[in-house]
Amino acid sequence: MGRHSNISIFVPHIGCPNICSFCNQRTISGCTEAPTPEDVRRICTLAAEQIKYSEDTEIAFFGGSFTAIDKSYSSELLNAARDFVAGFGEKGIFKGIRLSTRPDCIDDNTLDMLKQNGVTAIELGAQSMSNKVLTANNRGHTADDVVKASEMIREYGFELGLQMMVGLYKSTAEDELNTMRKIISISPDTVRIYPTVVLAGTRLAELYMKGEYVLAPFDEIVDLCADMLMEFEAAGIRVIKCGIHASDGVNGERVAGYYHPAFRELCEGRLMRRQMEKALAGFGKCETEFAVNPSCISRAMGHKKENIRYFLQKEITVKVRGDLSVPKLKCKLVNSLEAER
Numbered sequence: 529m530g531r532h533s534n535i536s537i538f539v540p541h542i543g544c545p546n547i548c549s550f551c552n553q554r555t556i557s558g559c560t561e562a563p564t565p566e567d568v569r570r571i572c573t574l575a576a577e578q579i580k581y582s583e584d585t586e587i588a589f590f591g592g593s594f595t596a597i598d599k600s601y602s603s604e605l606l607n608a609a610r611d612f613v614a615g616f617g618e619k620g621i622f623k624g625i626r627l628s629t630r631p632d633c634i635d636d637n638t639l640d641m642l643k644q645n646g647v648t649a650i651e652l653g654a655q656s657m658s659n660k661v662l663t664a665n666n667r668g669h670t671a672d673d674v675v676k677a678s679e680m681i682r683e684y685g686f687e688l689g690l691q692m693m694v695g696l697y698k699s700t701a702e703d704e705l706n707t708m709r710k711i712i713s714i715s716p717d718t719v720r721i722y723p724t725v726v727l728a729g730t731r732l733a734e735l736y737m738k739g740e741y742v743l744a745p746f747d748e749i750v751d752l753c754a755d756m757l758m759e760f761e762a763a764g765i766r767v768i769k770c771g772i773h774a775s776d777g778v779n780g781e782r783v784a785g786y787y788h789p790a791f792r793e794l795c796e797g798r799l800m801r802r803q804m805e806k807a808l809a810g811f812g813k814c815e816t817e818f819a820v821n822p823s824c825i826s827r828a829m830g831h832k833k834e835n836i837r838y839f840l841q842k843e844i845t846v847k848v849r850g851d852l853s854v855p856k857l858k859c860k861l862v863n864s865l866e867a868e869r
């Protein structure tokens with residue numbers, strides 16, 4: 529088994545019935561042109577030559593609302609991609625096709641058509657499970673639409689992914705946690721957590737400039753997303769993304785928000801710090817050493833060693849060493865020497 533990978537093909541902002549408060553899709557996808565079927569063939573042919581583990585690779589249409597696109601155009605794109613899916617076309621070597629869409633753009637005909645064209649996974653942009661937040665951000669669908677569409681996707685046997693956003697306009701920490709709980713109750717196969725990034729030219733940017741959209745501190749959002757990573761994982765739901773796509777477009781167009789090139793690592797570092805804190809509860813001034821999986825040493829120390837500094841402020845010196853027997857993202861206290869105050 530190799531590592532799962534996607535051949536990402538971005539379908540820009542076409543076919544959407546409305547414009548969400550945060551969306552400047554052309555910026556997010558870093559691409560302004562709609563792909564042609566020929567582009568799809570070219571990208572897949574190139575990927576077929578380069579990718580080692582094709583059986584773990586999916587052709588992914590991201591960036592727009594795929595099932596809201598004009599049907600003849602979306603069929604042409606799928607036809608082009610289908611030839612590269614194992615069991616469908618002569619050149620079929622990839623695992624399947626993955627796409628993202630809106631919860632209110634799912635019906636039986638659409639799901640039938642996707643099934644026949646080699647689609648294996650559908651991701652829905654749920655964004656929030658609070659109708660108050662969905663309305664305030666002009667999503668144009670309800671939380672109930674997410675539940676219904678998810679049930680249908682499941683019934684048809686597709687892999688289900690749900691995407692949520694954190695820190696949207698009018699959303700509180702409680703709304704975010706409720707969204708997480710409702711998503712857990714739907715039990716998707718995968719989740720993507722997108723901290724909100726305010727892009728130029730969006731409604732959110734306008735509200736932000738007018739002072740109507742006030743962002744919670746970055747650190748609070750890291751804490752919140754760390755909680756979510758933990759809860760989703762405990763529920764057996766794979767978080768395949770935590771943070772926004774690191775494209776230059778986002779960097780250039782960003783007005784405000786929670787963008788960090790290593791956002792997930794920040795959250796995972798926070799989870800590791802919490803474990804250390806728990807292990808050190810009641811300790812005074814001391815020197816300690818934790819063993820962590822070698823792949824997690826930098827996360828245990830924190831971004832730019834922020835975890836080490838955090839404990840130093842409490843007069844606790846933390847050293848970290850690698851130990852293959854410790855599971856990923858876990859910390860084991862191996863040594864502590866309390867000093868007289």
Ligand code: SF4
Binds near residue numbers: 541545548552553630
């Ligand atoms: S549904 Fe998706 S692509 Fe369409 S406007 Fe909203 S965020 Fe953008």
